[in-house]
Amino acid sequence: MSEASLRALELYCGIGGMHYALKLCGLENAEVIAAVDISPLSNAVYRHNFPGVLHMEKGIEGLSAGELDRLKFNLLMMSPPCQPFTRVGLKKDIEDPRTKSFLHLLSVLPKMTNRVTYILLENVKGFEESRAYKMFCETLDQLGYVRQGFLLSPKQLGIPNSRQRYYMLAKCSQLGFDKKWYKSKQPILKSLPEDIKLQLLSSSCPVGLQTTSGSSDTCQPLQNFLEQSDSTCENYELSKDTTERYLSVMDIVSPSSTGSTCFTKSYGQYIEGTGSILNLSPNNNNTTASCDRKAQHYKLRYFSPREIANIMCFPKTFYFPETITRKQQYRLLGNSLNVHVVAYLLKLLVTQ
Template sequence: MENPLKVLELYSGIGGMHYALLDGGYANAEVVCSIDISPAASLVYKHNFPCTTHCERSIEGFSAEDFDRMGFNTIMMSPPCQPFTRLGLQKDVDDPRSRSFLHLMKLLPAMQSPPNYILMENVKGFENSKAHELFCKVLKQLGFSVVEFLLSPKQFGIPNSRLRYYLLAKHNQKEFPDEVNQLGKVFDDIPLCLKRFCNNTGSKENPTKTLEQFLEEPSSISDEYGLPEKTLLRYLNVMDIVNPVSKSSTCFTKSYGYYAEGTGSVLNTGSTLDMSNVLANKLRYFTPTEVANLMCFPEQFSFPDGFTRKQKYKLLGNSLNVYVVSCLLKFLVT
């Protein structure tokens, strides 16, 4: 890496990409501007990064000249995933939420100084989309080398499943190692050339951690996190129930705590699980802090006063795993 990283953080959300940059420990690196259209996410971002220039507006309002004036050499982004999900009806480029990403594809070729590096995160399924095809075509025309992954935190030794698509791109004749220099392949494992940037990869030498390392002190958990009787009686059989020594948990979505099935694990704090006496079980939701811990946000991350539990879950569910992105960023720029 010749020059300090100057990052444009697009679709910045609550700052997961920014924290991944900080986790890398790069000298003189900075986020020159963060952009997100969500008022709630922007409040959280500015609360945690008050010194970063943040724009609460759509990317469609920016020109190539605007981007050139920012002086960034790296783009980190997580575009809206709904156009590529079943719940979002998989409308792909026809979804209005894809417009800003399509606009970005027009901006990159028009820039006088395109970035040296691009790191993008999205949902599994993006790799089969028309948007993916168009974006890779733009990157190829601009001379980027591209590597793609489908990875989950579980592969990095973190007891949480969150399978996501990642695209890494280098500009100006910068090549990736031969091990991953295979055009069109999406890697679903951690190659050796990436492992050297990871402290813990869920291997025999570095086993996956247990959930208890990510939990708050039991004495600090209020009764509001206990599962209501109605939920226990109706949905216990379809819930993913884990305990503190478990080495896995399911993906926490933006609907966690609202819908019972398929939105994230619940924690059994009792000694056993009694399916014959449902109400005797001591089950609770993971707190927003615990979800943030599993997504590897640092201890200093916080929400501004006034945010509800539902809002916190929603914003975290739309975010990313900081540690996974940090490892990929190191691999990209080194």
């Protein structure tokens, strides 16, 4: 299958992270021909940014094999609900009602007359230990795909953010390839093999950011992703009371920092474990041990939704409709993915 004729179906499309990854990974004549999601809020953002794409607001379990065949896609991109597998959830796996749509998809794929050429799946760390994962692998094996799993974080590609996710790449075995990293008996790599890592790090970032060369531990500073306006500092500043109350549990970073913690959907509502806080004090005293911290040493603010979108490598052309509140923007970004990582994996999937 030529990369010049890629027709992608984006399931669980959210706010369009995989769509942007496909646009920005440098594959010629690749297009998203349809997108599906059940969330009205994320769909409003998707349609706002991609008004020309066939968009279906429905559950995946409402898609039949015939309906999928009629779309004539050869690349399937999807990010199924992660709540049944996340470490902070109940881990009910296939017994969680939110896996119903994914299990339906697994039952429909063998019934399609059109064999999808490429498949990319993204989910949280922990999915690879689930029964849903085992069923997914069994379905791929039954249909004759070769597959490879990855646990990757943006920090491995020079982006200053820890957001480890599980990715599965699968190709129709009729294509014929012998790359050593496609080994179905070794489905998970804790890190990228050296040859692939060096290839990715030496390439130009598809979203207009300069990647590092050499060690994957070397990341860009956060200042490359920040808004510089005074209004941002004022609108997102933490109050004195909030600073004093939660200072000991904050992950505090400075503009010169080369790392940040994972931003979750609860960022802006809760402090602990939801994402890093930016310190704009001239002293940048973020290295002080938490037990020795003093509130007067800090000038703290939240990262804005636009800055988080930058860190997650959404392009400048991405924006939220005016009707989407700040709380909703944080929530939608927390449920999304890193465009930079997915773009590289898509290119790896199609061109190797």
